[in-house]
Amino acid sequence: MSRLIINCNKKGGKINKEIYGHFSEHLGRCIYGGIYVGENSEIPNVKGMRSDVVEALKKIKLPVLRWPGGCFADEYHWMDGIGAKEKRKKMINTHWGGVVEDNSFGTHEFLEFCEQVGCEPYINGNLGSGTVREMSEWVEYMTFGGLSPMSGLREANGRKEPWKVKYFAVGNENWGCGGNMRPEYYADEYRRYQTYLRNYGDNKLYKIACGPNDFNFNWTKVLMENAKNHMDGLSLHYYTIPNNWAKKGSATDFTEEYFYMTLKKALQMDYLIKEHSRIMDNYDPEKKVALIVDEWGTWYDVEPDTNPGFLYQQNTMRDALVAAVTLNIFNGHCDRVKMANIAQMVNVLQAVILTEGSKMILTPTYHVFDMYKEHQDAVLLESYVEAQNVGTNDDLVPDLHVSASENENGTVHITLANLSAYSTREIDMEILGKDASKIDARVLTGKMDAFNNFADGEAENVKPQVFSGIKKSGENYSFTIPACAVMSITLG
Numbered sequence: 001m002s003r004l005i006i007n008c009n010k011k012g013g014k015i016n017k018e019i020y021g022h023f024s025e026h027l028g029r030c031i032y033g034g035i036y037v038g039e040n041s042e043i044p045n046v047k048g049m050r051s052d053v054v055e056a057l058k059k060i061k062l063p064v065l066r067w068p069g070g071c072f073a074d075e076y077h078w079m080d081g082i083g084a085k086e087k088r089k090k091m092i093n094t095h096w097g098g099v100v101e102d103n104s105f106g107t108h109e110f111l112e113f114c115e116q117v118g119c120e121p122y123i124n125g126n127l128g129s130g131t132v133r134e135m136s137e138w139v140e141y142m143t144f145g146g147l148s149p150m151s152g153l154r155e156a157n158g159r160k161e162p163w164k165v166k167y168f169a170v171g172n173e174n175w176g177c178g179g180n181m182r183p184e185y186y187a188d189e190y191r192r193y194q195t196y197l198r199n200y201g202d203n204k205l206y207k208i209a210c211g212p213n214d215f216n217f218n219w220t221k222v223l224m225e226n227a228k229n230h231m232d233g234l235s236l237h238y239y240t241i242p243n244n245w246a247k248k249g250s251a252t253d254f255t256e257e258y259f260y261m262t263l264k265k266a267l268q269m270d271y272l273i274k275e276h277s278r279i280m281d282n283y284d285p286e287k288k289v290a291l292i293v294d295e296w297g298t299w300y301d302v303e304p305d306t307n308p309g310f311l312y313q314q315n316t317m318r319d320a321l322v323a324a325v326t327l328n329i330f331n332g333h334c335d336r337v338k339m340a341n342i343a344q345m346v347n348v349l350q351a352v353i354l355t356e357g358s359k360m361i362l363t364p365t366y367h368v369f370d371m372y373k374e375h376q377d378a379v380l381l382e383s384y385v386e387a388q389n390v391g392t393n394d395d396l397v398p399d400l401h402v403s404a405s406e407n408e409n410g411t412v413h414i415t416l417a418n419l420s421a422y423s424t425r426e427i428d429m430e431i432l433g434k435d436a437s438k439i440d441a442r443v444l445t446g447k448m449d450a451f452n453n454f455a456d457g458e459a460e461n462v463k464p465q466v467f468s469g470i471k472k473s474g475e476n477y478s479f480t481i482p483a484c485a486v487m488s489i490t491l492g
């Protein structure tokens, strides 16, 4: 029997809803086919945006979407993607598969998509190969309401009113695909570019500097030392890659060793956030600068017979567990982590949605976002669970992982994962400081390699079920969490 304690008397910070954000890049079938099919498509759409995808994203309350990259961002010239579509420049997407990018999805289309979904746009500017003027004019084009060359151009392209764009990043991975810069050089470049990103009217930009890749603590130090007063957020990228790049393995055909190896790697997110935050604390003890984890997720071999540059992978219960522990970790660090964006939303890496022509399936990771959505903008509660180590060889992980929050109506939401591939666990749950009149629970469970597929009858192999096994025993509650499972419990 494991003790699970939720302390409603000990509250933490607010869990920003943007922690549940997503990322969409011009990569493979994320944009084209995944969210945008064009107005003349037979696939039901509104202004070219797939209606099935929009509806699915509304259901999980997608709060914010990052675009257009990734590595693509530092090769993207936004003016190529505005105006009459037939006149838009065609270019080669050199990073991702060498395919032709016809720019039919550009600024207007992205902001239209965000409006349909009801999420905040997060635009990533081009520092690596773009100019200061280009970046500055993009902001003017999108957000200036008065008379100016860029607002005039916007109006000529069919949009009179400016959009509201809050989140804006100045370059992506500038230590790598965004220009191979040293942190000292990037910090200076960042300071220069961001100077010309203006707040027009009541549109106040939230500026995000390119931060480190996983364990590059020096990058964080140099950026904080030299540019902290010019940024609202610093990004962090961390991918869960089992074993190593060459042996990351299949998304669906993997051993128990790979299962635990993946979970252990995912749990490293906690260490990374702690260490980067510790460095940030030295320069910013009041935590004015946020850590923005704007790329995270699993990265495996692509599916057989697919373009290696398209990064298309399936998604199993293993991914659901990675999402569950990662989101629990973000909740736990909500004092510093203000936004996170899973890579990527549709058809790329740890996608929540996969499409094939007119068909769409929701992955196990999608269901985790659905079960966790009640945490959005709620207040973190202290939680503790007694865990045992499970795993293989050197890859041991705690079997249970928890997070809890309380929303403005006093509803408590608990998310609990059982990382054991095969063992159920009995739980004795104690809720301090709340007399619940109602308790509801859902569970997502299956074999570690279970996944949803396009074949007939396989789209819902993995989906959340109502869980009615919670019993009141004295002051506490008891239940058995299945093996390889994610649970959400709501106490009203």
Ligand code: AHR
Pocket (backbone or CB within 6 Å): 025, 069, 070, 071, 072, 172, 173, 295, 343, 344, 349
């Ligand atoms: O998400 C795929 C790629 O991973 C992004 O383009 C890049 O930023 C990262 O290296």
